[in-house]
Amino acid sequence: MARGRVNEDTERYKTEAFEKLKRMFGEKEVEIEWDVAKGSGDAFNRKLYCPRLDLAVGPFNIDGHIEKNNERINQAVSRRRILLEDLFTRSETDLGNFEDFLAERNKNPRCFLAIELENSGSRKHMLGDVANASILGAIGIVVPLNEKRLRAFRKIREYIVFATKVGKLKASFNNVILLNRENFMNVISRQSRTLEKNLNIATHS
Numbered sequence: 634m635a636r637g638r639v640n641e642d643t644e645r646y647k648t649e650a651f652e653k654l655k656r657m658f659g660e661k662e663v664e665i666e667w668d669v670a671k672g673s674g675d676a677f678n679r680k681l682y683c684p685r686l687d688l689a690v691g692p693f694n695i696d697g698h699i700e701k702n703n704e705r706i707n708q709a710v711s712r713r714r715i716l717l718e719d720l721f722t723r724s725e726t727d728l729g730n731f732e733d734f735l736a737e738r739n740k741n742p743r744c745f746l747a748i749e750l751e752n753s754g755s756r757k758h759m760l761g762d763v764a765n766a767s768i769l770g771a772i773g774i775v776v777p778l779n780e781k782r783l784r785a786f787r788k789i790r791e792y793i794v795f796a797t798k799v800g801k802l803k804a805s806f807n808n809v810i811l812l813n814r815e816n817f818m819n820v821i822s823r824q825s826r827t828l829e830k831n832l833n834i835a836t837h838s
Contacts, residue, residue: 662691690746737807773809
């Protein structure tokens with residue numbers, strides 16, 4: 634696929650996911666191309682490397698009230714267990730037990746869900762996507778947008794697991810779910826429809 638068409642595909646997919654996530658979480662809780670230092674009231678500012686996430690879902694942890702924000706994010710994890718388990722069961726790599734996975738989540742994240750989409754980057758760039766999703770989200774989600782990238786991410790995951798197993802790396806990135814593009818979109822579409830249906834029932838009851 635030519636670079637222009639790759640970029641168009643990425644932007645189209647990102648926009649569709651953004652709209653579905655907004656329907657699920659509300660407009661104030663979803664950001665696209667999120668600058669993690671924008672509006673920062675804590676030490677995570679322009680003096681540090683500040684990546685941009687393709688998509689981010691709140692609650693957010695940017696105003697310096699870390700304990701309060703982390704409690705709100707923990708509450709989001711509890712409220713959204715059905716969504717998280719739906720995503721978890723469709724992971725392209727073995728993440729073990731769901732409860733153990735939740736226990737391994739980032740305890741001081743920048744946001745609830747950190748989502749990276751990948752369509753054309755180098756393997757170094759792809760490893761950076763995994764790191765950013767893990768470091769910035771309580772739960773990280775990486776979605777390769779083509780089969781070649783999906784295969785590469787599987788190998789990156791195997792590399793990280795091997796490095797951890799042989800003691801070259803402490804346990805890392807265990808809060809990241811790797812999903813193919815169809816499964817990620819299907820899950821958020823289904824969850825969005827279910828939420829809207831429940832809201833309609835509540836409104837008319």
